Amino acid sequence: MLNSANDQPTLISLEDVQKWYGAFHALKSISLSVRKGEKIVLCGPSGSGKSTLIRCINALETIEEGKIVVEGQVLDGSTKSIDAIRREVGMVFQSFNLFPHMTVLQNCTLAPMRVRGTSRTDAERLARKYLERVRVLDQAEKYPAQLSGGQQQRVAIARALCMEPKVMLFDEPTSALDPEMVKEVLDTMIGLARDGMTMICVTHEMGFARQVADRVIFMASGEIVEEAEPEVFFKSPKHQRTKTFLGEILAHH
Amino acid sequence: MGPIGENEFFFLMQGLKWTVLLAIVGFIGGGIFGILIALLRTSKTKVARRITAGYIGVFQGTPLLMQLFVVYYGVALLGIEVNAWIAVAIAFTLHASAFLGEIWRGSIEAVPKGQTEAANALGLHYVSRMKDVILPQALKISMPATIGFLVQLIKGTSLAAIVGFIELTRAGQIISNQTYRPLLVFGIVGAIYFIICWPLSHAGSGLEKRMAKAAR
Numbered sequence: 386m387l388n389s390a391n392d393q394p395t396l397i398s399l400e401d402v403q404k405w406y407g408a409f410h411a412l413k414s415i416s417l418s419v420r421k422g423e424k425i426v427l428c429g430p431s432g433s434g435k436s437t438l439i440r441c442i443n444a445l446e447t448i449e450e451g452k453i454v455v456e457g458q459v460l461d462g463s464t465k466s467i468d469a470i471r472r473e474v475g476m477v478f479q480s481f482n483l484f485p486h487m488t489v490l491q492n493c494t495l496a497p498m499r500v501r502g503t504s505r506t507d508a509e510r511l512a513r514k515y516l517e518r519v520r521v522l523d524q525a526e527k528y529p530a531q532l533s534g535g536q537q538q539r540v541a542i543a544r545a546l547c548m549e550p551k552v553m554l555f556d557e558p559t560s561a562l563d564p565e566m567v568k569e570v571l572d573t574m575i576g577l578a579r580d581g582m583t584m585i586c587v588t589h590e591m592g593f594a595r596q597v598a599d600r601v602i603f604m605a606s607g608e609i610v611e612e613a614e615p616e617v618f619f620k621s622p623k624h625q626r627t628k629t630f631l632g633e634i635l636a637h638h
Numbered sequence: 639m640g641p642i643g644e645n646e647f648f649f650l651m652q653g654l655k656w657t658v659l660l661a662i663v664g665f666i667g668g669g670i671f672g673i674l675i676a677l678l679r680t681s682k683t684k685v686a687r688r689i690t691a692g693y694i695g696v697f698q699g700t701p702l703l704m705q706l707f708v709v710y711y712g713v714a715l716l717g718i719e720v721n722a723w724i725a726v727a728i729a730f731t732l733h734a735s736a737f738l739g740e741i742w743r744g745s746i747e748a749v750p751k752g753q754t755e756a757a758n759a760l761g762l763h764y765v766s767r768m769k770d771v772i773l774p775q776a777l778k779i780s781m782p783a784t785i786g787f788l789v790q791l792i793k794g795t796s797l798a799a800i801v802g803f804i805e806l807t808r809a810g811q812i813i814s815n816q817t818y819r820p821l822l823v824f825g826i827v828g829a830i831y832f833i834i835c836w837p838l839s840h841a842g843s844g845l846e847k848r849m850a851k852a853a854r
Contacts, residue, residue, distance in 0.1 A: 445755055471761035482756035486774045495770055496760035541756075548760060 393421040396552060396583050397442060402451030404437060404607075411437050412448070413607040419552070419585065424578050426594040426615075427587045429604035430630060435587045438604070439554045442585070443474040456551060472500065475545030479557040481537045483529040489516065489540050490525040493547045500548065508547070515543040519573050535566030539573050546577075553577065555586040589634055595619065603627045640817040642826075653809025654830055660795040660805060663727045665788055668734020675739025677768065680746045690739065697736030703797050705729050710801045726798045730791070737787050745780035746772060782849070785842035789835045806830060 397419040404412035412434050419425060427435040440446040442453060444460060444467045453460040458469045484492050493512035497503040503511070516522040519539040521532070529537050538558055545553060555574065559567045571593050578584060578597040588594070594601050594615055601618040603611045603626075611618070611627045622628050675693065678686040697705065709729035713720050749772050757767040777784075799808035810827035814820040 443759055445758060468761060468763075471759065474759075476756075476759040478752060478756065478759075480752050482750075482752035484753065484756070484771055484775075486778070495766075496762060499763075499766040499770065500761040544760070 393423070395419070396421045396423075396456060397585075398452075398454045399438075399442075400452040400454075402438075402441065402448050402453060404434075404441065404446065404448050411607050412441070415451070415607075415609060417602070417609065419583060421551075422581050422583055423599045424582075424584045424597050425586070426598040426601045427585060427604060428589060428591075428594070428601065428630070428634075429610075433604040434607040435604045436556050437607075439476075439556060439585055439587055442552075442554060443471055443476055445476075472548065473551045474554060475548055475550035475552070476554045477538070477541050477545055477556065477558045479560050481529070481534075481541045481561070483537055483541055483544070485529050488526055488528055489521065489532070492529070492540060493544045496544070497547050511547050511549075512543070515546040516540070518546070518576070519543045533566060534562045535569045538562065538566075538570045542570075542573055542577070552583045552585065555584065555588065557587050557589075559588065559590060591619070591631075591634060603630065605630070640819075642813070642817055642819060642822060646813045646817065646823075649813060650806065650809050650826065650830070653804055653806040656798075656804065657792065657795045657806040658834075660726060660730060660798060660803075661788070661792045664730030664734045664791050664795070667727065667731030668738050668791075671731060671735035672738030672742060673773075675735055676742035676746055679739060679743040694736045694740045697733055698740065702729075702733055702794050703800060705733055706797055706801055722798075722801055722803050726801060726803055730795070730798075733794075734787070734791055737790075738784065741780050741783045741787060742776060745776035745783075748779050749775045779849075782842045782846040785838055785845070789838050789842070792835055792838075793831060 395418050397417075399415055399417045402412055402415040403410075415434075415438060417438075427438065429435050437446055441448050442455065442460075444462075447462065455470045456473050458466055458473075460466050460470055483489075484495070487495065490509060490512055493516065494503075494505065494508035497508040497511060498505060513522060513525065516525055519542050521536050521539050521543065524532055524536060524540070529540065532540065542553075542558075558574070559570050562570060567590070571590060574584070574586070574593065575597055584597075586593070586598075598615045600612055601615050602609055603618070603622075603624075605626050611622060611624050613622075618627075619631065622631055675690050679690040679694070681687060706726065706729045709732065710722070710725045713725050713728070753771055753775065754767065757771045762771065795805055796807035798805050799811070804812070806827055810823050814823040817823065
């Protein structure tokens with residue numbers, strides 16, 4: 386654990402969230418609260434609902450029942466609440482989703498200019514600051530396709546940071562990367578965690594979980610099965626499903 | 639048989655001027671309305687999607703010649719006095735907007751979902767999401783098909799002759815009637831169409847090949 390977040394205010398809370406895809410019950414009464422500065426790692430087998438869960442937080446997915454509150458803003462489906470929440474929540478995707486027709490710099494300046502009304506000069510200053518932080522500043526004038534996967538993902542992190550979010554959501558950020566590029570992205574995320582960013586990461590990188598997570602949450606079949614501090618989680622998981630999952634995933638690492 | 643001299647050639651060039659102008663007006667008008675059609679066709683509103691689907695269906699499912707007739711005589715029936723040029727420009731705009739709208743709808747849908755999601759996650763609104771993120775990528779995807787349609791449109795302008803419009807083909811017909819040299823005249827007319835259309839088609843397929851390579 387990098388810092389004690391116990392005395393920090395709650396930044397995100399989910400109460401009894403339910404989601405269906407047609408007849409498929411994707412999220413089953415999920416309740417979760419995340420304090421400011423907390424780092425949470427979400428893991429679980431594929432199809433367990435972990436990506437769906439974080440995508441509900443910034444309204445990329447809608448929920449059928451329950452309540453999501455981010456920084457005091459209730460997500461009620463209105464454009465106003467969605468805008469307010471997306472301004473505070475940054476997201477990094479498995480497949481980077483950089484805008485291929487824009488340079489790295491333009492990728493980073495678009496949202497601050499369009500959403501926050503930042504001037505081009507200020508947006509570029511901001512972009513350079515965060516590109517420097519993720520160590521891709523020298524690639525600022527290139528297009529995403531000219532970059533390696535690891536560099537692209539770091540640009541995606543910088544792009545999200547340019548909106549100066551209070552929370553960062555990571556949706557399997559290293560799953561699409563070649564093994565030798567995983568570390569550079571994880572190092573960037575660890576740096577971010579050290580600086581006190583509130584983070585929710587869907588990842589199977591258990592080394593990362595051990596190193597930075599305040600809490601590890603294990604999901605299966607749309608439910609939170611178990612949550613614990615990493616040490617407890619890895620040493621003495623309570624549920625059989627957690628044990629099986631850990632057995633499988635740790636055998637690979 | 640009469641000779642084909644400077645005057646005849648000049649007359650053909652006058653026709654060519656109208657052919658090119660009609661194609662440009664149809665393409666620009668059709669482009670502007672086509673973007674609207676494509677956006678409505680991919681919007682969240684069901685009614686907008688239905689109406690534009692109907693519009694596209696009607697204009698793709700009927701001959702351009704009939705569309706020209708309907709607009710030309712239809713506008714007159716409404717009691718509005720318009721010259722052939724305006725009526726034909728309206729008809730071509732409607733026709734092109736349906737086809738371009740459908741081409742661009744497909745291209746908008748071909749842009750990966752992740753692009754919309756990333757734009758949404760960054761808090762970008764519809765206008766910026768479309769203008770800055772989706773449309774630039776969609777237009778690039780659509781280039782081969784768009785150019786292909788432009789070629790069709792250029793050749794389609796010959797149908798404007800039917801409502802008395804003297805474009806290239808009609809000009810050729812008039813010269814042919816005067817000179818009694820139909821093969822020669824229409825040979826020249828055909829060559830002129832070819833000189834305009836072939837480089838466009840060629841550029842279109844070139845683009846397609848380049849894009850296929852880039853996608854690999």
